[in-house]
Amino acid sequence: MIALGSDHGGYELKQEIIAYLKEKNLDFKDYGTDSKDSCDYPVYAKKVANAIVAGECDKGILICGTGIGISITANKIKGIRAALCHDTFSAQATREHNDANILAMGARVVGPGLALKIVDTFLNTDFSNDERHIRRIEQME
Numbered sequence: 001m002i003a004l005g006s007d008h009g010g011y012e013l014k015q016e017i018i019a020y021l022k023e024k025n026l027d028f029k030d031y032g033t034d035s036k037d038s039c040d041y042p043v044y045a046k047k048v049a050n051a052i053v054a055g056e057c058d059k060g061i062l063i064c065g066t067g068i069g070i071s072i073t074a075n076k077i078k079g080i081r082a083a084l085c086h087d088t089f090s091a092q093a094t095r096e097h098n099d100a101n102i103l104a105m106g107a108r109v110v111g112p113g114l115a116l117k118i119v120d121t122f123l124n125t126d127f128s129n130d131e132r133h134i135r136r137i138e139q140m141e
């Protein structure tokens with residue numbers, strides 16, 4: 001199950017991602033926001049992060065205008081490794097090396113075409129399970 005969250009700045013891109021996940025028959029839960037009305041990104045970052053920590057969802061996707069505020073907030077929650085990615089190389093590397101459990105993006109930074117490629121890469125790349133990467137992740141915690 002994939003947890004989705006955005007503020008108003010990320011709302012439209014989140015709708016594109018929802019359409020993409022539906023097309024791929026992937027299960028998701030949308031934790032809001034539900035419109036383009038101005039709202040506070042920490043609310044949605046925390047909802048998605050808590051859903052992952054609670055085991056309700058395996059991975060999350062968070063979107064705000066830049067992806068910065070929403071990823072900073074998510075990373076304050078223990079057990080969350082939120083990676084801000086605006087290219088597919090980073091999305092692949094953060095899954096393989098960091099076992100990132102949240103992908104963050106900025107809707108004012110990437111267009112929807114690239115964003116969907118990044119989502120696809122993030123969701124379809126497994127953690128390497130390499131001993132040195134496991135060790136480094138343990139050091140983060």
Ligand code: RB5
Pocket residue numbers: 007009010041064065066067068069070
């Ligand atoms: C909202 O205007 C904007 O600040 C937010 O979407 C995000 O970019 C914050 O980091």
